């Protein structure tokens with residue numbers, strides 16, 4: 001019962017769960033939910049056994065494209081994405097960073113050619129023991145995940 | 152799309168690096184040829200670098216080729232305001248290969264993706280300058296007779312100095328050991344320290360030049376630029392500490408050679424020039440043969 005109060009039922013749409021509380025609004029703005037006309041329910045600072053305080057976003061009537069869920073992986077890699085249809089979860093979309101990221105990230109290097117000419121950005125994802133970084137394909141700059149700037 | 156472009160030193164594996172060094176030795180023995188007869192090479196310098204441009208253009212002319220291009224985008228009305236994409240596409244209609252220098256990092260990689268003819272990167276901002284790296288390697292090989300198992304001291308600006316970063320990457324094939332000598336604010340960046348650790352390249356770090364060069368086979372000096380410092384007092388202090396003087400070479404190894412990508416600011420006192428261990432002027436000359444080798448390789452000649 002308590003669970004249902006926190007997570008009101010959604011007929012059709014997308015649920016993004018297990019967002020670290022301090023990342024919730026980043027996800028909101030990254031997905032442009034602040035200007036989205038769909039019905040949206042946002043919960044934050046909910047108790048979570050796994051991550052302490054978590055946030056959840058439910059967007060009614062919208063299924064996110066793959067490149068948009070990729071964006072979420074950049075700032076909340078452990079978030080859970082569920083696609084809902086007729087109150088049922090029809091897809092649990094695993095979030096993992098792809099090997100390459102096209103266009104959605106802006107290079108941190110102010111002197112990078114992609115910040116001066118109309119060139120789509122392209123980053124290789126460098127996965128390491130416990131560190132993941134993006135490497136700009138053009139200027140070769142390494143960017144830590146926490147420093148990633150979303151376009 | 153051409154995959155023969157040379158944008159970054161990491162575009163070449165060990166075999167290709169050695170192939171270039173071999174070819175450079177051939178060009179040094181016989182630099183005047185006509186293998187580029189009938190070929191046109193463009194040198195597009197979106198920012199001026201007279202030294203590098205003259206070296207590339209001489210390399211082309213001594214192989215019998217012709218040169219077109221510009222030496223400074225600011226004075227070249229044809230490219231003012233034009234996108235890099237348009238300039239590269241236009242020039243590739245005329246030239247068999249394009250040598251380019253650009254103030255923005257990544258410009259050469261992008262050009263190589265859109266150009267139907269090979270691109271040779273002659274410097275993209277603070278990123279890569281592979282012909283410099285290859286001429287550094289050639290100079291090391293020539294003066295030491297080998298690239299293997301050398302003790303290399305690198306001094307100066309190790310944080311921003313791209314020649315240093317590329318040198319570390321290129322030398323990683325040859326079991327070097329490094330000593331990185333830099334003031335605190337210009338220490339080697341984390342990225343390259345990790346690179347050395349991963350590739351099992353032994354290195355030490357220190358902040359003083361002094362007797363730290365006595366066991367070196369190569370001393371690679373770099374410019375310490377005033378604009379890197381927040382505090383000008385600190386710059387003045389560092390500038391003095393990092394000036395190599397002839398007297399400091401007294402106890403160094405007889406095979407030691409001093410390299411510097413030039414132009415120097417104050418890092419090497421003029422009294423070092425006459426010491427036989429000073430190699431930076433010959434090093435610059437080696438650039439000609441390396442560039443002949445690179446141009447020939449990208450055109451498969």
Ligand SMILES: [Zn+2]
Nearest residue numbers: 107112136139
């Ligand atoms: Zn970049």
